[in-house]
Amino acid sequence: MSDNLPELTKSFTEDFLHNEEESVLDSLPPEILPEILVRLPTKAIIKCTSVCKTWKSLIQSPTFISDYLRHSATKNDHPLLLFRLCSENLAKAVESLRRDIVEKEVYALHWDDNKDFSEHASFDFPFHGQSINGVFRVVGTCNGLVCLADDLYRYCYNFIIWNPCIRKFVQLPRPHMRFSTHGGYDASVGFGFDSESNDYKVVRFVSLQNKGSFGKFPPEVEVYSLATGEWRILEASPPKGCVPYRDQAFVDNQEAFVNGALHWVALRRSKKKLINFVMVFDVGDEVFREIALPNLDECALSDSIWAYGNSLALIQHSNLWVMKEYANASSWTKILSLADQGVRMGIPRPLGMGASKSKARGFRKSGEVIVEMGDGQLISRDLKTEEIKDLGISGYGFTFVGSYVESLALLDNPNQRAKTTEGLAFLDEANSAITEVQEWDEKDFAMELFRQMFLMPFLSSLTQ
Numbered sequence: 001m002s003d004n005l006p007e008l009t010k011s012f013t014e015d016f017l018h019n020e021e022e023s024v025l026d027s028l029p030p031e032i033l034p035e036i037l038v039r040l041p042t043k044a045i046i047k048c049t050s051v052c053k054t055w056k057s058l059i060q061s062p063t064f065i066s067d068y069l070r071h072s073a074t075k076n077d078h079p080l081l082l083f084r085l086c087s088e089n090l091a092k093a094v095e096s097l098r099r100d101i102v103e104k105e106v107y108a109l110h111w112d113d114n115k116d117f118s119e120h121a122s123f124d125f126p127f128h129g130q131s132i133n134g135v136f137r138v139v140g141t142c143n144g145l146v147c148l149a150d151d152l153y154r155y156c157y158n159f160i161i162w163n164p165c166i167r168k169f170v171q172l173p174r175p176h177m178r179f180s181t182h183g184g185y186d187a188s189v190g191f192g193f194d195s196e197s198n199d200y201k202v203v204r205f206v207s208l209q210n211k212g213s214f215g216k217f218p219p220e221v222e223v224y225s226l227a228t229g230e231w232r233i234l235e236a237s238p239p240k241g242c243v244p245y246r247d248q249a250f251v252d253n254q255e256a257f258v259n260g261a262l263h264w265v266a267l268r269r270s271k272k273k274l275i276n277f278v279m280v281f282d283v284g285d286e287v288f289r290e291i292a293l294p295n296l297d298e299c300a301l302s303d304s305i306w307a308y309g310n311s312l313a314l315i316q317h318s319n320l321w322v323m324k325e326y327a328n329a330s331s332w333t334k335i336l337s338l339a340d341q342g343v344r345m346g347i348p349r350p351l352g353m354g355a356s357k358s359k360a361r362g363f364r365k366s367g368e369v370i371v372e373m374g375d376g377q378l379i380s381r382d383l384k385t386e387e388i389k390d391l392g393i394s395g396y397g398f399t400f401v402g403s404y405v406e407s408l409a410l411l412d413n414p415n416q417r418a419k420t421t422e423g424l425a426f427l428d429e430a431n432s433a434i435t436e437v438q439e440w441d442e443k444d445f446a447m448e449l450f451r452q453m454f455l456m457p458f459l460s461s462l463t464q
Contacts, residue, residue, distance in 0.1 A: 034064060038071045042165045042406045065408045066198065069143055072405050079112040079365045080120055082146070083393065084138050084400035088376065091397035094134035097153065104128045105135050107146075107164055109404060110393070112365050117391045123164040132156045138400035139202075140191040140257055144407030147191035147202060152398075155179045159189075159202060161226065161410070168410035171417045172224055175231045177206045184209035188219075190255040190262035192283040200226040200409075201283055203262060205238070223286065229416075238279060238288050239268070256307040259326060260284055263291075263312060265305050278305065278312070294321055294332035307403075308363055315360050320369065320383070335383050362401030370401050 037048060037059065045068070049056040058064055083106075086094070090103040108122040127136065127148070133156060136148040144165060150158035159172040177185065190203045202224040221234040256263045266279035278291040293314065306313040311326040324331040361370045361378070368380040368389075376394040381387070 034058065034067065038064070038068050042408070045408065046166060059408070060412045062198070062412060065411055069405070069407045069409065072407060073143075077113075080109045080404045080406070081112045081362070081364065082141055082400070082402050082404035083108050083110060083395075084398070085393065085395045086135060086398045088396040090135070094152070094398065098134070101129070101134055105398075110391075112403075117389075117393070121165070126167070126169070127160060127162075130158065132158070135398055136160070137398075138402070139189050140255060141402045141404055142191055142193045142200065142257060143409055144405055145191075145200060145409050147189075149189050151187065151189070159224070161191075161200065161202070163407065163410045165406050166408060166411055168413065169415055170226065170229075170410065170413065172202065173229070173231065175204055175224070176222055176233060177204070177208075177220055182206070182208055188254055188264055190257065190264070190281065192257040192260070192262050194284040195260060196284045197227065203281060203283070204231075205264070234286060236287060238266075238281075239290065254305075256305045256312060257283075258307045258312060259310060263305055265293075265314070291323075291327060292329035294329075294334070304360065306360075306363060309367070313363065320360075359399075361395075361399050365403065372399050 033055075037045065037055075040048065045059060049059050085106040085108070087103050087106075090101065090105070093101045093103075104125050105128070106122070107125055109120040110117050111120050131150045133150055133152040133154055135152070136150050136158075137152055139147040139149050141147070144163055146162045146164060148158075148160040148162060150156040155178070157174045157178060159175075160169055161172070162169040177187075179185070186207045186209070188205045190205075191200070192203070193200050204222050204224075205219040206222070207219040218238045221236075221238065222231050223234055224231045254264065260283055262281045262283060264279045264281075265276055268275050268277065276293050278293060280289045280291055281287075282289070291312075304315045306315070308322055312323045314321040314323075314332075319334055320336045321332050322335050323329075324333055358371050358373050361372050363369055364380055366382075368382050370378060370380050370391070372378055372395050376396045378391045378393040378395055378399075380389045380391060
Protein backbone atom coordinates (compact mmCIF):
# COMPACT_ATOMS: atom_id res chain seq x y z
CA MET A 1 0.00 0.00 0.00
CA SER A 2 1.37 3.47 -0.91
CA ASP A 3 2.71 5.91 1.69
CA ASN A 4 0.11 8.55 0.84
CA LEU A 5 -2.81 6.24 1.65
CA PRO A 6 -3.92 8.22 4.77
CA GLU A 7 -4.28 11.39 2.69
CA LEU A 8 -6.15 9.50 -0.01
CA THR A 9 -8.49 7.89 2.49
CA LYS A 10 -9.22 11.20 4.21
CA SER A 11 -10.08 12.82 0.87
CA PHE A 12 -12.18 9.88 -0.17
CA THR A 13 -14.03 9.83 3.15
CA GLU A 14 -15.02 13.46 2.77
CA ASP A 15 -16.21 12.89 -0.79
CA PHE A 16 -18.09 9.78 0.25
CA LEU A 17 -19.89 11.42 3.15
CA HIS A 18 -20.80 14.69 1.46
CA ASN A 19 -21.56 13.60 -2.06
CA GLU A 20 -23.45 10.30 -1.97
CA GLU A 21 -24.80 10.94 -5.46
CA GLU A 22 -21.29 10.59 -6.81
CA SER A 23 -20.52 7.06 -7.94
CA VAL A 24 -18.75 5.12 -5.24
CA LEU A 25 -16.91 3.11 -7.82
CA ASP A 26 -15.59 6.23 -9.53
CA SER A 27 -14.46 7.77 -6.26
CA LEU A 28 -12.80 4.71 -4.77
CA PRO A 29 -8.97 5.02 -4.87
CA PRO A 30 -7.38 1.95 -6.44
CA GLU A 31 -5.16 1.45 -3.39
CA ILE A 32 -8.16 0.95 -1.12
CA LEU A 33 -10.35 -1.39 -3.15
CA PRO A 34 -8.17 -4.52 -2.82
CA GLU A 35 -7.63 -3.81 0.88
CA ILE A 36 -11.38 -3.82 1.45
CA LEU A 37 -12.26 -6.74 -0.81
CA VAL A 38 -9.63 -9.01 0.74
CA ARG A 39 -11.47 -8.71 4.06
CA LEU A 40 -14.82 -9.89 2.71
CA PRO A 41 -16.16 -13.40 3.31
CA THR A 42 -16.08 -15.77 0.38
CA LYS A 43 -19.77 -15.48 -0.48
CA ALA A 44 -19.58 -11.68 -0.57
CA ILE A 45 -16.48 -11.86 -2.77
CA ILE A 46 -18.31 -14.01 -5.30
CA LYS A 47 -21.18 -11.52 -5.38
CA CYS A 48 -18.70 -8.73 -5.94
CA THR A 49 -17.64 -10.32 -9.23
CA SER A 50 -21.06 -9.39 -10.61
CA VAL A 51 -20.75 -5.69 -9.75
CA CYS A 52 -18.62 -4.68 -12.72
CA LYS A 53 -15.90 -5.95 -15.04
CA THR A 54 -13.21 -4.08 -13.13
CA TRP A 55 -14.05 -5.80 -9.86
CA LYS A 56 -14.37 -9.19 -11.53
CA SER A 57 -10.99 -8.82 -13.21
CA LEU A 58 -9.38 -7.77 -9.94
CA ILE A 59 -10.91 -10.58 -7.87
CA GLN A 60 -10.05 -13.29 -10.41
CA SER A 61 -6.44 -12.15 -10.79
CA PRO A 62 -3.79 -14.57 -9.45
CA THR A 63 -2.36 -11.79 -7.29
CA PHE A 64 -5.64 -11.12 -5.51
CA ILE A 65 -6.35 -14.85 -5.09
CA SER A 66 -2.94 -15.26 -3.41
CA ASP A 67 -3.47 -12.15 -1.26
CA TYR A 68 -6.89 -13.42 -0.18
CA LEU A 69 -5.44 -16.77 0.86
CA ARG A 70 -2.60 -15.10 2.73
CA HIS A 71 -5.03 -12.84 4.58
CA SER A 72 -7.36 -15.76 5.41
CA ALA A 73 -4.48 -17.85 6.73
CA THR A 74 -2.79 -15.13 8.80
CA LYS A 75 -6.01 -13.64 10.17
CA ASN A 76 -7.56 -17.01 10.91
CA ASP A 77 -8.97 -16.13 14.33
CA HIS A 78 -11.81 -18.62 13.87
CA PRO A 79 -10.37 -21.92 12.63
CA LEU A 80 -12.50 -24.33 10.64
CA LEU A 81 -12.61 -28.11 10.30
CA LEU A 82 -13.89 -29.86 7.20
CA PHE A 83 -15.92 -33.01 7.80
CA ARG A 84 -16.82 -35.62 5.20
CA LEU A 85 -19.51 -37.85 6.68
CA CYS A 86 -21.42 -40.88 5.46
CA SER A 87 -24.70 -42.09 6.87
CA GLU A 88 -24.96 -45.61 8.24
CA ASN A 89 -26.95 -46.76 5.20
CA LEU A 90 -24.45 -45.22 2.79
CA ALA A 91 -21.47 -46.79 4.58
CA LYS A 92 -23.10 -50.24 4.52
CA ALA A 93 -23.93 -49.88 0.83
CA VAL A 94 -20.33 -48.97 -0.01
CA GLU A 95 -18.89 -51.80 2.08
CA SER A 96 -21.15 -54.30 0.34
CA LEU A 97 -20.05 -52.91 -3.06
CA ARG A 98 -23.59 -51.98 -4.03
CA ARG A 99 -24.07 -49.62 -6.97
CA ASP A 100 -27.65 -48.50 -6.26
CA ILE A 101 -26.52 -45.79 -3.83
CA VAL A 102 -29.00 -42.97 -3.33
CA GLU A 103 -27.68 -41.09 -0.31
CA LYS A 104 -24.95 -38.51 -0.78
CA GLU A 105 -21.71 -37.93 1.03
CA VAL A 106 -22.02 -34.94 3.37
CA TYR A 107 -19.39 -32.18 3.40
CA ALA A 108 -19.61 -29.50 6.07
CA LEU A 109 -17.44 -26.91 7.82
CA HIS A 110 -17.58 -26.55 11.60
CA TRP A 111 -16.12 -23.87 13.82
CA ASP A 112 -13.21 -25.26 15.78
CA ASP A 113 -13.11 -22.53 18.41
CA ASN A 114 -16.48 -22.62 20.14
CA LYS A 115 -18.00 -24.96 22.69
CA ASP A 116 -20.98 -25.88 20.53
CA PHE A 117 -18.81 -26.88 17.58
CA SER A 118 -21.52 -25.30 15.43
CA GLU A 119 -21.76 -25.69 11.66
CA HIS A 120 -20.40 -22.83 9.55
CA ALA A 121 -21.44 -24.09 6.11
CA SER A 122 -22.48 -27.23 4.28
CA PHE A 123 -21.90 -28.04 0.63
CA ASP A 124 -23.85 -29.83 -2.03
CA PHE A 125 -21.67 -32.64 -3.35
CA PRO A 126 -21.70 -32.28 -7.15
CA PHE A 127 -20.03 -35.62 -7.89
CA HIS A 128 -22.68 -37.94 -6.42
CA GLY A 129 -23.00 -41.12 -8.45
CA GLN A 130 -19.67 -40.60 -10.21
CA SER A 131 -17.59 -42.87 -7.96
CA ILE A 132 -17.17 -46.40 -9.22
CA ASN A 133 -16.34 -47.40 -5.63
CA GLY A 134 -19.48 -45.88 -4.12
CA VAL A 135 -17.79 -42.93 -2.40
CA PHE A 136 -14.64 -40.96 -3.03
CA ARG A 137 -11.68 -41.04 -0.69
CA VAL A 138 -10.57 -37.64 0.59
CA VAL A 139 -6.83 -37.58 -0.04
CA GLY A 140 -6.39 -34.29 1.80
CA THR A 141 -7.08 -30.57 1.90
CA CYS A 142 -4.77 -27.67 1.16
CA ASN A 143 -5.53 -23.94 0.99
CA GLY A 144 -9.27 -24.47 0.60
CA LEU A 145 -8.94 -27.21 -2.03
CA VAL A 146 -10.08 -30.79 -1.47
CA CYS A 147 -8.43 -33.63 -3.36
CA LEU A 148 -10.67 -36.63 -4.04
CA ALA A 149 -9.62 -40.05 -5.33
CA ASP A 150 -11.89 -42.88 -6.45
CA ASP A 151 -9.60 -45.69 -5.30
CA LEU A 152 -11.12 -47.40 -2.29
CA TYR A 153 -11.55 -50.91 -3.67
CA ARG A 154 -11.21 -50.99 -7.46
CA TYR A 155 -8.71 -49.75 -10.02
CA CYS A 156 -10.05 -46.39 -11.05
CA TYR A 157 -8.57 -43.10 -12.24
CA ASN A 158 -11.06 -40.46 -11.15
CA PHE A 159 -9.11 -37.71 -9.37
CA ILE A 160 -10.73 -34.37 -8.59
CA ILE A 161 -9.47 -31.12 -7.08
CA TRP A 162 -12.47 -29.24 -5.69
CA ASN A 163 -13.05 -25.91 -3.99
CA PRO A 164 -16.46 -26.38 -2.33
CA CYS A 165 -16.73 -22.74 -1.17
CA ILE A 166 -16.84 -21.39 -4.72
CA ARG A 167 -18.13 -24.52 -6.49
CA LYS A 168 -15.12 -24.88 -8.76
CA PHE A 169 -13.34 -28.11 -9.65
CA VAL A 170 -10.81 -29.72 -11.93
CA GLN A 171 -11.08 -33.36 -12.90
CA LEU A 172 -7.61 -34.69 -13.57
CA PRO A 173 -6.72 -36.59 -16.75
CA ARG A 174 -5.85 -40.26 -16.49
CA PRO A 175 -2.43 -40.92 -14.96
CA HIS A 176 0.23 -42.73 -16.98
CA MET A 177 0.44 -45.83 -14.81
CA ARG A 178 -2.76 -47.84 -15.02
CA PHE A 179 -3.79 -51.48 -14.89
CA SER A 180 -4.22 -51.52 -18.67
CA THR A 181 -0.64 -50.32 -19.21
CA HIS A 182 1.33 -51.74 -16.26
CA GLY A 183 -0.73 -54.59 -14.85
CA GLY A 184 -1.51 -54.99 -11.16
CA TYR A 185 -0.28 -52.38 -8.74
CA ASP A 186 -0.82 -50.75 -5.37
CA ALA A 187 -0.88 -46.94 -5.23
CA SER A 188 -0.64 -44.21 -2.61
CA VAL A 189 -1.70 -40.64 -3.34
CA GLY A 190 -0.76 -37.32 -1.76
CA PHE A 191 -1.82 -33.71 -2.30
CA GLY A 192 0.19 -30.59 -1.52
CA PHE A 193 1.18 -27.06 -2.48
CA ASP A 194 4.44 -25.73 -3.91
CA SER A 195 4.68 -22.20 -2.52
CA GLU A 196 7.66 -21.29 -4.71
CA SER A 197 5.85 -21.91 -7.99
CA ASN A 198 2.34 -21.29 -6.59
CA ASP A 199 1.29 -24.70 -7.88
CA TYR A 200 -0.82 -27.53 -6.46
CA LYS A 201 0.41 -31.07 -7.04
CA VAL A 202 -1.03 -34.56 -6.77
CA VAL A 203 1.68 -37.15 -6.18
CA ARG A 204 1.07 -40.81 -6.94
CA PHE A 205 3.35 -43.65 -5.74
CA VAL A 206 2.76 -46.86 -7.66
CA SER A 207 4.25 -50.20 -6.58
CA LEU A 208 4.04 -52.52 -9.57
CA GLN A 209 3.27 -56.14 -8.83
CA ASN A 210 5.15 -57.44 -11.87
CA LYS A 211 8.48 -56.15 -10.56
CA GLY A 212 8.99 -59.03 -8.21
CA SER A 213 8.91 -59.55 -4.50
CA PHE A 214 7.58 -57.04 -2.03
CA GLY A 215 9.94 -54.16 -1.34
CA LYS A 216 12.60 -55.28 -3.81
CA PHE A 217 12.21 -52.24 -6.02
CA PRO A 218 11.17 -48.64 -5.23
CA PRO A 219 7.76 -47.51 -6.46
CA GLU A 220 7.29 -45.52 -9.61
CA VAL A 221 6.26 -41.91 -8.96
CA GLU A 222 4.18 -39.56 -11.09
CA VAL A 223 3.19 -35.98 -10.36
CA TYR A 224 0.21 -33.99 -11.58
CA SER A 225 0.68 -30.22 -11.76
CA LEU A 226 -2.40 -28.02 -11.64
CA ALA A 227 -0.43 -25.30 -13.43
CA THR A 228 0.32 -27.49 -16.47
CA GLY A 229 -2.73 -29.74 -16.24
CA GLU A 230 -0.60 -32.82 -16.94
CA TRP A 231 0.89 -35.88 -15.28
CA ARG A 232 4.61 -36.57 -15.63
CA ILE A 233 6.82 -39.43 -14.49
CA LEU A 234 9.27 -38.30 -11.84
CA GLU A 235 12.91 -39.00 -12.60
CA ALA A 236 14.02 -38.99 -8.97
CA SER A 237 13.18 -42.28 -7.28
CA PRO A 238 12.34 -43.03 -3.65
CA PRO A 239 14.85 -45.05 -1.65
CA LYS A 240 15.25 -48.63 -2.81
CA GLY A 241 12.90 -51.03 -1.10
CA CYS A 242 10.58 -48.22 -0.04
CA VAL A 243 6.89 -49.07 -0.31
CA PRO A 244 4.26 -46.61 1.00
CA TYR A 245 1.68 -48.77 2.71
CA ARG A 246 -1.90 -48.32 1.59
CA ASP A 247 -4.75 -50.47 2.83
CA GLN A 248 -8.03 -48.65 3.28
CA ALA A 249 -9.31 -51.36 5.60
CA PHE A 250 -6.69 -50.50 8.20
CA VAL A 251 -5.02 -47.16 7.51
CA ASP A 252 -7.20 -44.20 8.45
CA ASN A 253 -4.85 -41.47 7.29
CA GLN A 254 -2.35 -42.28 4.58
CA GLU A 255 -0.44 -39.04 4.15
CA ALA A 256 0.25 -35.77 5.94
CA PHE A 257 1.19 -32.49 4.26
CA VAL A 258 3.38 -30.49 6.65
CA ASN A 259 6.01 -27.80 6.06
CA GLY A 260 5.79 -28.07 2.28
CA ALA A 261 6.31 -31.83 2.22
CA LEU A 262 4.20 -34.98 2.00
CA HIS A 263 4.73 -37.74 4.54
CA TRP A 264 3.84 -41.44 4.35
CA VAL A 265 4.51 -44.35 6.64
CA ALA A 266 6.60 -46.60 4.40
CA LEU A 267 8.04 -50.10 4.66
CA ARG A 268 11.43 -51.53 3.82
CA ARG A 269 12.53 -55.11 3.91
CA SER A 270 15.74 -55.60 5.88
CA LYS A 271 16.86 -59.21 5.62
CA LYS A 272 13.79 -61.06 6.91
CA LYS A 273 12.30 -58.13 8.78
CA LEU A 274 10.02 -55.27 7.71
CA ILE A 275 10.99 -51.84 8.98
CA ASN A 276 8.67 -48.85 9.15
CA PHE A 277 9.87 -45.29 8.57
CA VAL A 278 8.45 -41.97 7.37
CA MET A 279 9.06 -41.29 3.69
CA VAL A 280 9.15 -37.55 2.99
CA PHE A 281 8.62 -35.93 -0.42
CA ASP A 282 9.37 -32.22 -0.78
CA VAL A 283 6.61 -30.92 -3.06
CA GLY A 284 8.68 -27.97 -4.28
CA ASP A 285 12.11 -29.52 -4.86
CA GLU A 286 10.63 -32.95 -5.63
CA VAL A 287 13.29 -34.81 -3.67
CA PHE A 288 12.97 -37.58 -1.08
CA ARG A 289 14.25 -37.98 2.43
CA GLU A 290 13.46 -40.15 5.44
CA ILE A 291 12.52 -39.68 9.06
CA ALA A 292 12.97 -42.56 11.47
CA LEU A 293 10.02 -43.72 13.51
CA PRO A 294 10.20 -44.30 17.27
CA ASN A 295 11.41 -47.68 18.46
CA LEU A 296 8.19 -49.61 18.17
CA ASP A 297 7.71 -53.08 19.56
CA GLU A 298 6.79 -54.44 16.18
CA CYS A 299 6.24 -53.45 12.59
CA ALA A 300 2.61 -52.38 12.41
CA LEU A 301 0.87 -52.12 9.07
CA SER A 302 -1.90 -50.12 10.72
CA ASP A 303 0.24 -47.05 11.38
CA SER A 304 -1.55 -43.78 10.55
CA ILE A 305 0.28 -40.48 10.17
CA TRP A 306 -1.22 -37.05 10.73
CA ALA A 307 -0.36 -33.38 10.60
CA TYR A 308 -0.10 -32.15 14.18
CA GLY A 309 0.33 -28.39 14.05
CA ASN A 310 3.62 -27.90 12.21
CA SER A 311 4.81 -31.39 13.04
CA LEU A 312 3.63 -34.99 12.89
CA ALA A 313 1.60 -37.43 14.95
CA LEU A 314 1.56 -41.19 14.62
CA ILE A 315 -1.06 -43.65 15.81
CA GLN A 316 0.29 -47.16 16.06
CA HIS A 317 -2.11 -49.76 17.40
CA SER A 318 -3.15 -48.22 20.72
CA ASN A 319 -0.27 -45.76 21.08
CA LEU A 320 -0.27 -42.09 20.13
CA TRP A 321 3.13 -40.57 19.36
CA VAL A 322 3.90 -36.89 18.65
CA MET A 323 7.06 -35.51 17.10
CA LYS A 324 7.85 -32.57 19.37
CA GLU A 325 10.39 -31.07 16.95
CA TYR A 326 9.73 -31.55 13.26
CA ALA A 327 12.26 -33.77 11.43
CA ASN A 328 14.02 -34.63 14.68
CA ALA A 329 13.46 -38.36 15.08
CA SER A 330 14.73 -38.28 18.65
CA SER A 331 11.83 -36.01 19.60
CA TRP A 332 9.16 -38.68 19.07
CA THR A 333 7.22 -38.83 22.34
CA LYS A 334 4.54 -41.30 23.37
CA ILE A 335 1.64 -39.17 24.56
CA LEU A 336 -0.81 -41.93 25.41
CA SER A 337 -0.75 -45.67 25.74
CA LEU A 338 -4.33 -46.71 25.31
CA ALA A 339 -4.26 -50.47 25.19
CA ASP A 340 -6.13 -51.17 28.42
CA GLN A 341 -8.55 -48.26 28.68
CA GLY A 342 -11.23 -49.51 26.32
CA VAL A 343 -14.52 -48.01 25.29
CA ARG A 344 -14.97 -45.91 28.40
CA MET A 345 -12.28 -43.44 27.35
CA GLY A 346 -13.14 -43.37 23.64
CA ILE A 347 -9.87 -44.93 22.53
CA PRO A 348 -8.80 -44.97 18.88
CA ARG A 349 -8.16 -48.59 17.90
CA PRO A 350 -7.54 -50.23 14.55
CA LEU A 351 -10.57 -51.75 12.88
CA GLY A 352 -11.33 -55.15 14.33
CA MET A 353 -9.24 -54.79 17.47
CA GLY A 354 -11.41 -54.62 20.55
CA ALA A 355 -15.14 -54.29 20.84
CA SER A 356 -15.28 -50.54 20.39
CA LYS A 357 -13.67 -50.32 16.91
CA SER A 358 -13.07 -46.64 17.61
CA LYS A 359 -10.81 -44.74 15.22
CA ALA A 360 -8.87 -41.51 15.35
CA ARG A 361 -10.00 -39.17 12.58
CA GLY A 362 -7.90 -36.05 13.07
CA PHE A 363 -6.81 -33.29 15.39
CA ARG A 364 -8.30 -29.98 16.43
CA LYS A 365 -6.25 -26.79 16.46
CA SER A 366 -6.06 -27.12 20.24
CA GLY A 367 -4.34 -30.50 19.82
CA GLU A 368 -7.33 -32.57 20.91
CA VAL A 369 -7.71 -35.81 18.99
CA ILE A 370 -11.05 -36.42 17.24
CA VAL A 371 -12.27 -40.01 17.56
CA GLU A 372 -15.08 -41.82 15.80
CA MET A 373 -16.62 -44.26 18.25
CA GLY A 374 -17.91 -47.69 17.33
CA ASP A 375 -21.50 -46.41 17.29
CA GLY A 376 -20.59 -43.52 14.95
CA GLN A 377 -20.43 -40.81 17.62
CA LEU A 378 -17.63 -38.29 17.12
CA ILE A 379 -15.84 -37.04 20.20
CA SER A 380 -12.71 -35.02 20.94
CA ARG A 381 -10.27 -35.91 23.69
CA ASP A 382 -7.80 -33.58 25.37
CA LEU A 383 -4.42 -35.29 25.38
CA LYS A 384 -3.37 -33.67 28.66
CA THR A 385 -6.49 -33.65 30.81
CA GLU A 386 -8.14 -36.63 29.04
CA GLU A 387 -11.39 -34.65 29.02
CA ILE A 388 -13.87 -35.93 26.44
CA LYS A 389 -16.32 -33.76 24.51
CA ASP A 390 -19.26 -34.95 22.44
CA LEU A 391 -19.10 -33.04 19.15
CA GLY A 392 -22.75 -33.73 18.31
CA ILE A 393 -21.77 -35.26 14.97
CA SER A 394 -22.01 -38.83 13.77
CA GLY A 395 -20.08 -40.72 11.11
CA TYR A 396 -20.30 -44.37 10.17
CA GLY A 397 -17.07 -45.05 8.32
CA PHE A 398 -15.16 -43.29 5.55
CA THR A 399 -15.11 -40.20 7.77
CA PHE A 400 -12.60 -37.46 7.00
CA VAL A 401 -11.65 -34.59 9.32
CA GLY A 402 -9.13 -31.93 8.36
CA SER A 403 -8.28 -28.31 9.01
CA TYR A 404 -9.64 -25.94 6.40
CA VAL A 405 -9.21 -22.34 5.30
CA GLU A 406 -11.63 -20.67 2.89
CA SER A 407 -9.97 -19.51 -0.30
CA LEU A 408 -10.57 -18.44 -3.89
CA ALA A 409 -8.26 -21.07 -5.38
CA LEU A 410 -9.54 -22.18 -8.85
CA LEU A 411 -11.60 -18.99 -9.20
CA ASP A 412 -9.51 -17.96 -12.20
CA ASN A 413 -10.11 -21.31 -13.94
CA PRO A 414 -13.26 -22.68 -15.57
CA ASN A 415 -14.60 -25.98 -14.28
CA GLN A 416 -12.70 -28.72 -16.09
CA ARG A 417 -13.67 -32.29 -16.79
CA ALA A 418 -11.36 -35.01 -18.01
CA LYS A 419 -11.49 -35.45 -21.77
CA THR A 420 -11.83 -39.23 -21.66
CA THR A 421 -13.00 -41.78 -19.12
CA GLU A 422 -11.85 -45.12 -20.60
CA GLY A 423 -15.24 -46.65 -19.83
CA LEU A 424 -15.44 -45.30 -16.28
CA ALA A 425 -18.25 -43.31 -14.78
CA PHE A 426 -18.01 -39.75 -16.06
CA LEU A 427 -18.86 -36.56 -14.25
CA ASP A 428 -22.25 -35.17 -15.19
CA GLU A 429 -22.50 -31.60 -16.34
CA ALA A 430 -21.70 -29.87 -13.05
CA ASN A 431 -22.82 -26.45 -12.13
CA SER A 432 -20.40 -24.36 -14.16
CA ALA A 433 -21.51 -21.12 -12.60
CA ILE A 434 -19.57 -20.12 -9.53
CA THR A 435 -22.80 -19.49 -7.70
CA GLU A 436 -26.20 -18.02 -8.35
CA VAL A 437 -25.94 -14.28 -7.80
CA GLN A 438 -28.49 -11.57 -7.73
CA GLU A 439 -28.59 -8.80 -10.26
CA TRP A 440 -27.11 -6.02 -8.23
CA ASP A 441 -27.34 -2.36 -9.04
CA GLU A 442 -23.73 -1.21 -8.81
CA LYS A 443 -24.30 1.89 -6.70
CA ASP A 444 -26.85 0.35 -4.34
CA PHE A 445 -24.72 -2.75 -3.83
CA ALA A 446 -21.54 -0.82 -3.17
CA MET A 447 -23.25 1.67 -0.87
CA GLU A 448 -24.91 -1.08 1.18
CA LEU A 449 -21.88 -3.34 1.39
CA PHE A 450 -19.27 -0.70 2.06
CA ARG A 451 -21.14 1.81 4.19
CA GLN A 452 -22.73 -0.62 6.67
CA MET A 453 -20.15 -3.39 6.91
CA PHE A 454 -16.67 -2.62 5.71
CA LEU A 455 -15.82 0.76 4.25
CA MET A 456 -16.51 3.11 7.12
CA PRO A 457 -14.88 0.96 9.84
CA PHE A 458 -11.89 0.41 7.58
CA LEU A 459 -11.42 4.10 6.73
CA SER A 460 -11.98 5.11 10.32
CA SER A 461 -9.19 2.81 11.47
CA LEU A 462 -6.81 4.25 8.90
CA THR A 463 -7.43 7.91 9.75
CA GLN A 464 -7.26 7.55 13.52
